[in-house]
Amino acid sequence: MLKTYTNPEYAYVPSADQGAPATVHHPVIIIGAGPCGLAAALDLATQGVRSVVLDDNNTVSVGSRAICFSKRTLEILDRYGCAAPMNEKGITWKKGKVFFRNKQIYDFDLLAEEGHKLPAFINLQQYYFEEYMIDRALEFAEIDLRWKSRVSKVEDHTDKTTLTVETPDGSYDLSCDYLLVADGANSGIRDMLGLESKGQEFHDRFLIADVVMKAEFPTERWFWFDPPFHPNQSVLLHKQADNVWRIDFQLGWDADPEEEKKEENIRPRIQQMLGKDVEFELEWASVYTFKCRRMDNFIKNRVVFMGDAAHQVSPFGARGANGGIQAVENLAWKLARVLQGYAPHSLLETYNQERIHGAAENILNSTRATDFITPKNEISRIFRDETLRLAEKFPFARSLVNSGRLSTPCDYASSDLITKTNGSGIQPGFVAKDAPIEMNGEKGWLMDQLGSRFVALINSDGVSADDISALSKISDDLDVLEVSAHKQGPNILDDCDGLIAERYALSAGVVYLIRPDQYVAARFEGPAAADVNAALDKSLGR
Amino acid sequence: MSNVKLITDPNFDDADAFYAALTDAHRNLTPRDSERVNARLVLLLANHIGDQKILMSALEAATDLEDENS
Numbered sequence: 235m236l237k238t239y240t241n242p243e244y245a246y247v248p249s250a251d252q253g254a255p256a257t258v259h260h261p262v263i264i265i266g267a268g269p270c271g272l273a274a275a276l277d278l279a280t281q282g283v284r285s286v287v288l289d290d291n292n293t294v295s296v297g298s299r300a301i302c303f304s305k306r307t308l309e310i311l312d313r314y315g316c317a318a319p320m321n322e323k324g325i326t327w328k329k330g331k332v333f334f335r336n337k338q339i340y341d342f343d344l345l346a347e348e349g350h351k352l353p354a355f356i357n358l359q360q361y362y363f364e365e366y367m368i369d370r371a372l373e374f375a376e377i378d379l380r381w382k383s384r385v386s387k388v389e390d391h392t393d394k395t396t397l398t399v400e401t402p403d404g405s406y407d408l409s410c411d412y413l414l415v416a417d418g419a420n421s422g423i424r425d426m427l428g429l430e431s432k433g434q435e436f437h438d439r440f441l442i443a444d445v446v447m448k449a450e451f452p453t454e455r456w457f458w459f460d461p462p463f464h465p466n467q468s469v470l471l472h473k474q475a476d477n478v479w480r481i482d483f484q485l486g487w488d489a490d491p492e493e494e495k496k497e498e499n500i501r502p503r504i505q506q507m508l509g510k511d512v513e514f515e516l517e518w519a520s521v522y523t524f525k526c527r528r529m530d531n532f533i534k535n536r537v538v539f540m541g542d543a544a545h546q547v548s549p550f551g552a553r554g555a556n557g558g559i560q561a562v563e564n565l566a567w568k569l570a571r572v573l574q575g576y577a578p579h580s581l582l583e584t585y586n587q588e589r590i591h592g593a594a595e596n597i598l599n600s601t602r603a604t605d606f607i608t609p610k611n612e613i614s615r616i617f618r619d620e621t622l623r624l625a626e627k628f629p630f631a632r633s634l635v636n637s638g639r640l641s642t643p644c645d646y647a648s649s650d651l652i653t654k655t656n657g658s659g660i661q662p663g664f665v666a667k668d669a670p671i672e673m674n675g676e677k678g679w680l681m682d683q684l685g686s687r688f689v690a691l692i693n694s695d696g697v698s699a700d701d702i703s704a705l706s707k708i709s710d711d712l713d714v715l716e717v718s719a720h721k722q723g724p725n726i727l728d729d730c731d732g733l734i735a736e737r738y739a740l741s742a743g744v745v746y747l748i749r750p751d752q753y754v755a756a757r758f759e760g761p762a763a764a765d766v767n768a769a770l771d772k773s774l775g776r
Numbered sequence: 777m778s779n780v781k782l783i784t785d786p787n788f789d790d791a792d793a794f795y796a797a798l799t800d801a802h803r804n805l806t807p808r809d810s811e812r813v814n815a816r817l818v819l820l821l822a823n824h825i826g827d828q829k830i831l832m833s834a835l836e837a838a839t840d841l842e843d844e845n846s
């Protein structure tokens with residue numbers, strides 16, 4: 235059905251491992267080349283770690299699934315070097331409308347904060363998102379992508395993992411120090427290891443239809459509660475790249491997925507919704523049920539679960555791929571440092587700690603949105619409907635209307651790796667904020683200077699050269715980045731718009747320790763190298 | 777976050793007048809519309825209070841239901 239997009243086919247290339255006399259061993263093997271498996275390979279590669287990626291298919295997501303990617307995700311992908319094409323192809327919208335029954339109850343305009351390189355979010359079909367990640371992955375010598383390679387058997391041991399791979403040329407065995415599993419929501423590998431993902435299934439079905447509009451249609455997000463063209467249910471319309479529009483129809487639990495998917499049943503409904511004169515073509519339709527669930531523990535021996543395999547959410551609030559990629563980034567820098575000998579193996583346990591917290595937050599948000607959209611009982615429906623009616627008259631009620639909250643990164647403030655201090659600016663455990671900078675006479679962005687290694691970000695005005703030198707000697711995994719309007723040099727940047735000073739409360743002598751995942755690990759009011767060193771040790775679980 | 781607590785001592789300007797207005801508002805309503813009015817009232821007042829701690833204390837006090845027959 236897809237007319238605007240043709241799935242690329244990546245060539246299956248037989249691996250030299252297959253004919254090897256003995257089982258070949260790799261430091262890291264990743265199962266699944268979806269958004270999360272690819273992110274893991276890219277993140278490790280940017281930190282110099284090799285990996286083998288095995289995927290049972292040889293293309294990107296068939297049909298569209300995820301469409302909304304948040305700023306934090308784009309920042310991560312920018313660090314990998316593939317956000318630019320996404321940003322270019324993706325759509326940003328600012329205006330939205332909310333309808334209840336037969337009328338519009340309010341509209342809104344999302345005002346983006348100035349002074350950030352990347353937008354609050356983009357809408358982009360998942361297949362493009364994956365394609366651009368693969369384009370980038372193919373540029374890294376560190377990434378060995380193997381298509382049509384299905385993992386059929388996994389055996390975990392305390393110090394390594396062995397697996398069997400099925401290819402068009404038969405099967406072969408591999409072993410690895412760390413196996414990263416991103417084989418999707420219905421993870422077969424999870425089952426193989428006797429593990430479970432537990433939670434809630436929503437007794438509801440949703441029809442996801444992508445349509446191409448023939449004529450201009452406003453770039454806005456429209457959400458209907460209980461519309462006349464689809465009574466008692468909700469409907470969402472928003473735009474993606476290529477003039478493709480995503481429509482989500484809530485169907486109810488009793489709907490027959492096969493019937494609902496038929497074009498002759500979809501068409502009249504969409505026609506009623508868009509108006510009888512709007513011409514469109516149906517690109518793709520599929521029926522889903524949604525679950526919110528996660529594993530109790532993402533790690534078993536040296537097998538680490540990521541993405542939908544580890545934690546799954548309903549799509550309201552777009553947290554599946556977004557939350558998944560944020561979790562991958564949390565794991566990747568830790569694994570890289572364990573493999574490179576900077577950190578003990580036990581650091582990986584903090585992936586569990588920090589990301590179970592993240593998954594719980596994502597599940598909570600998605601569940602709340604789902605419960606608002608689909609009230610669980612009569613009194614919930616009364617509250618929901620009256621909230622919507624009040625929202626037409628009173629702005630306060632609009633804050634309760636929940637058709638999905640935009641994914642924002644969770645904080646790790648209570649993590650064991652964070653050095654807690656009571657200061658102003660960005661609190662330890664929160665993600666760093668972007669700001670425009672000038673460096674060596676050129677305009678740029680602060681976020682581009684952070685990540686992939688530790689950074690000590692310091693306002694070096696009035697700080698002695700000895701203090702700077704003491705900071706720079708802490709570790710070869712730490713770079714000192716000076717903010718100064720007076721000095722010039724390779725690691726010195728100018729806070730040209732004053733937004734670093736504002737967002738970080740970066741007065742003279744203040745120093746931030748920023749992790750490879752761009753999270754603030756510590757903030758000190760003076761450039762004491764001993765404090766920064768202790769905070770670095772803490773961040774690495776040493 | 778504030779340290780203000782849910783007020784459980786009398787705080788009305790005019791308790792009798794409020795009570796009368798509340799019951800008057802419901803007098804001619806069907807049970808369904810009464811439920812709707814109550815829902816709206818809760819939402820309006822909750823927003824006015826805003827403070828999550830106070831709202832939680834109020835919810836707790838309200839849901840601590842005694843046995844109606846005792």
Ligand SMILES: Cc1cc2nc3c(=O)[nH]c(=O)nc-3n(C[C@H](O)[C@H](O)[C@H](O)COP(=O)(O)OP(=O)(O)OC[C@H]3O[C@@H](n4cnc5c(N)ncnc54)[C@H](O)[C@@H]3O)c2cc1C
Binds near residue numbers: 266268269383384542
């Ligand atoms: C309708 C819908 C809308 C959504 N909207 C959003 C959204 O707007 N924003 C958002 O962030 N998320 C959204 N999501 C969620 C998002 O699609 C998922 O969270 C995301 O795809 C998960 O990525 P993943 O890499 O964990 O798994 P997947 O994308 O499922 O990838 C798993 C990969 O593993 C491969 N594989 C499986 N088994 C094996 C095996 N044994 N051996 C080798 N390879 C194997 C598969 O072929 C596949 O390529 C939506 C989902 C749906 C269904």
